Amino acid sequence: MPMFLSSQYPSPEEIDLGWLFREGVPNQEPDSTSWGYSISQEEMDALRTVLDEETYQWYLTADIYKTPRPVAEALLEQYLGLSLEETDQVGLSRLHYLPEYDAFYSAARDTAIVLPHFTAGAWRKDGTVELIYHDKLECFRENCNTPEEVYSLVQTPWKNSWHLVSNTQIAPQSP
Template sequence: MKRVKIFLLLFTLCCALTACGTKPADDVPPPDDETSAVDIEWFNTEFFNVGSGVCMTNMLLSSYYDTAADIDLYELFYNGPTGIQEEVTEAEQTAIGPVAFEHYPIKTQRTEMDAFLQEYLGVALDETNKKNLDQFIYLEEYDAYYLLHGDTNFQRCTVTSLEQNEDGTIALTYEKESGEKGIVTLKGSKGSYQFVSNKEA
């Protein structure tokens, strides 16, 4: 009988000691930055760096600008308006000149440029300062802009921090593949975001 009592006592003691070393899952507080971490992951995978090719939201980080109107259009549309090369007719190549047969032109229609700017920056082409727009070849008969090059300025990025501003905008600190760092400010628009500014960090 004593052996049974001793066994029960030891069993109870072991259970008590084990319980002291654990904590119910419901009582474990989540990390202080759990929400920010989730948001950062969304921006890194669902807003930037989407797909295996050129992601156009990344292209909005290709230059620094204090306001949407100051964005560098040459850097922004260096790879075209979608990141996918559009077909250019032989007539267009002829109008551009012999060099167009050496480097296949990258085409951006004015309407595409205008639509992209309004969607992601909230400004029309004519409302921008048209920074470096003169770097394009413009053909009036096609109402389109062309660039001639064989490389890309596209870079993936990693958002490292997120800050909510009092005015409702959010500031994302990021780093590009080249090591270049910046702070981009976004505002909510129609279920997504528009770019307000992009400044050097």
């Protein structure tokens, strides 16, 4: 769920899929104890045919992530109420798709995960809920009265859960 906060989007269709799936997804295979999905040597060989040599060499020095398309579809449906085709496919070109494995691949040396520090929330007249948060780790350790970045996450009730409506930066509020 925190990767849904890794980009800003005024509507769910505009979420940056490149950031959302940049670090893979939790492994949902039975009996898995790892974070992501494993990548075989055959998949690495297939990636070598679609990546330029510089990018491939960079992949070899980074953490490589695999996101099976059906898993991506399920997460988009669960949290946004959309299929992959219903999104604007923002950032999807930063992921490398191998049709023979029906999966997207990416690599990173750092993390884009957001650890939100929620500071306020309110029900809106339209039935949505707006949550205000800071994305700086320091907010967990300090008072955070003057954060540089403040965000608004809007959700709408859906069945027994919630769908994300938007995640946008807002101006810091005066103390």
